[in-house]
Amino acid sequence: MAPFSQELEPPRNPVRFTNDAAGLCAAYLAYKASDLSRQIVPHSYCLLLLPEDMAQAVWPTLAAYDDFFDYFFMAKVGLKGLQGLLAAVERRTESGIAIAQHFGWSVLAPAIAQAYVKIKTVRANARNWLLKFPEHAITGLLPAALGKAGSARDTAVTVLRLLVAQGHTELIRQVAARYEQKAVNLAVQAMLDADPLDGYPAKISKAPGFWLPHLWPRPLLLDGTPLPNSALEHLGSMLRFPMTEGVYPGIEQVKAACQRESLAEFAWHVFQQWDYYAGVPAKESWAFTALGLLGTDETVRQLVPLIRTWPTEGLLARAQTGLDVLVRIGSNYALLQLNGIAQKVKSKPLQLAAQQKMQELADNAGLTADELAERITPDLGLDAAGGLMLDFGPRQFHIGFNELLKPVVYDSDGKRLADLPKPNGSDNEYRASEAQRQFKALKRDVKALADQTLKRLERAMCQQRRWEREIFESTLVQHPLLQHVVRRLVWAYSAGEHMQTFRVAEDLSYTDASDNTISLPATAVIVLAHPFNLVPAIVASLSQLFADYQLIQPFAQLSREVFRASNADAAVTEALNKAVPTNALRGLESRGWEKGNNFSGEIGSYRTQLSADCHAELHFEPPYSLAVADKTLRHQLDHLTLENKGQPVAAAQLDAIVLSELLRDLYHLNN
Incomplete structure (x- = not known):
């Protein structure tokens, strides 16, 4: 190797900066069209090596095609790079809007508003920008909102209504006053005073071929009158309206005028036509989301099994939309089922999506996820004493619950029965049938609730x-x-x-x-x-x-093992000193542990949340395969990693109860 003092030879073909911005852009576009773009990725720092005036000249072109320049370049040039940022927002919406969170510029407003209305994946970030820079948003959108009819005006008006709902009405008036034109002020005031029912799209899409409402069970008015064909057509139009910023008010009027069960049944038929017969066309997905607008708890009972099954059929995206439907229905029972999916489902991506939605709901309510879960627990129609009377006519049966929240049946003399008896000849046929239906629904609903609770x-x-x-x-x-x-x-x-x-x-x-x-x-x-x-x-x-009192506890409390360790680290090391079979490791899942990262279907660790901020991960060797069950395989417990708020901690730093519970789980692993 040559000594460090040796001078390096200059390159035989030195690069010459010609300041030819147009030539560089042309060369870059040629590179993007070639196979090299799949093999070589330019480093983000390269743009910063150019002379500043040349960098600013090429930036809008490069920003429209790649996101690897954004952070470095915008951090250096700031407002001088806004034209390139606009190109990024328009062409690479997701990464562009992420960078735009740091820049308030009214010219960005139309593109960000369009993303908010039309692109679900970036709606949250777009909404954040609009609310973070309301004055820039109003300035950029007001001309379109007062312009000719079309999608641009619909988009602008939708966003301005969002800002009104967030308390920016006066700011809209102030921006309008800058035009110093009476006509503008009057037009803005007319827009603000407009009847919400007039807020429908300028262009209403046509009904699809599967829309055959006259063949389905019709929604019933409160007096039992079926909706006429003309009303059904209007209902179909309203269901097809976008729901970017809330539900069209006409839907709420329909719900107030009709029997909810009949609307839910009608919506389920719309969904079935879209799902089973129309081939689930994406542009008609309103037929699915309509379940969220008109559905009831019975809709939830029908939908949740499908949501849980869809990921196994390669329909994860549809299942995730189903989670949105549950949130839109919003009843305690719907959110209970959403929380159940967040707790346990075969599809990990679906589970994570449900957990995120529960966390968003909790954050919006200012609660923890557990506090929210408690508040949404439905009463299932029970009386204040926690019971339910089922009437067969001449016979009545009282329903109570055991320590595991399983329904228990008692006759009128207080004798406990094995199950709800079948009707006999002396019973009222209708009442007995209705009681059996009610009991079956109760058992199904409480089963999902009990495990969570x-x-x-x-x-x-x-x-x-x-x-x-x-x-x-x-x-x-x-x-x-x-x-x-x-x-x-x-x-x-x-x-x-x-x-x-x-x-x-x-x-x-x-x-x-x-x-x-x-x-x-x-x-x-x-x-x-x-x-x-x-x-x-x-x-x-x-x-x-x-x-x-013959009270059986639902889980070990008074009889729970307690572990007190004078040397916490030594106690953990001792608990790890063993080899266990695969089934023992899988048993951790019943204690709240989850499989760690798996590569090629092999599991080498389990992870659990010890407290709000603390996690533990148990590692073992060798890993076991999810595809092949080997009952003879034993795994040596290798080591335990502990983290608090992402930082490593020692066992001695754990709360005493947390440490006791951790040692309990480790000692419960079968030898």
């Missing part, structure tokens, strides 16, 4: 989630279904220097470990008691009390 409460105990008294009582104690679980658990609140434990009695009063009635302070902050924080005498007393 029990896992959420066990997680709340392990992570020491807190409830203010008012929230605790309104969402748990007084909830017709959840009270059946609440009464089987031990709760606690801070009382001076110690924790006061209590349980919820049958009459929803509160009693202590000695079964004496107590009153909760108005300021009490309540937790699900973890045995780690309870003295043995209290655990023994409460265990006896629960045994006396």
